[in-house]
Amino acid sequence: MEIHANASVAEKSNVRFDCEAVIINTLLKLGVPANTKGFHYLKTALYFAIENPIALTSMSKIVYPAISAQYYAASAYSIERAMRYAISQSCQRGNTGFILRIFGYPEDMRAYLPTNREFLAVVAEYIRQILRDMPASRVEHTISA
Secondary structure, X not given: OOOXXXXXXXXXXXXXXXXXXXXXXXXXXXXXXOOOHXXXXXXXXXXXXHHOHHHHHOHHXXXXXXXXXXXXXXXXXXXXXXXXXXXXXXXXXXOHHHHHHHHOOOOOHHHOOOOHHHHHHHHHHHHHHHHHHOOHHHHHHHOOX
């Protein structure tokens, strides 16, 4: 996932496209409803977390304001709330086998709801591993499998 300074613009945009495609595919596999604002906020926050893992140490001071200021015209509170709603929907209606594989939680996800920070940290690490293990040219072709 590392982009070198001497990489061409096309290579940099391909890496971003591959990363975004893996993020979207992972969120959909987790059962995050794509028709919610929280889906889009989580997608942006995951890309942000993959690029800058330290940012997750301060969600309310770094992540929510950055997403609000850079991408969406929404308050940090509404971004946080929409993410929480999307995560809760994922835990209630999502693919429990896939959730168990990523999070390692018991089968009954309804009994435990991860915090926004925990969800983003675990999913970001999962995506980092996918991007690290696969050549950039293969990521795009394998996400639909």
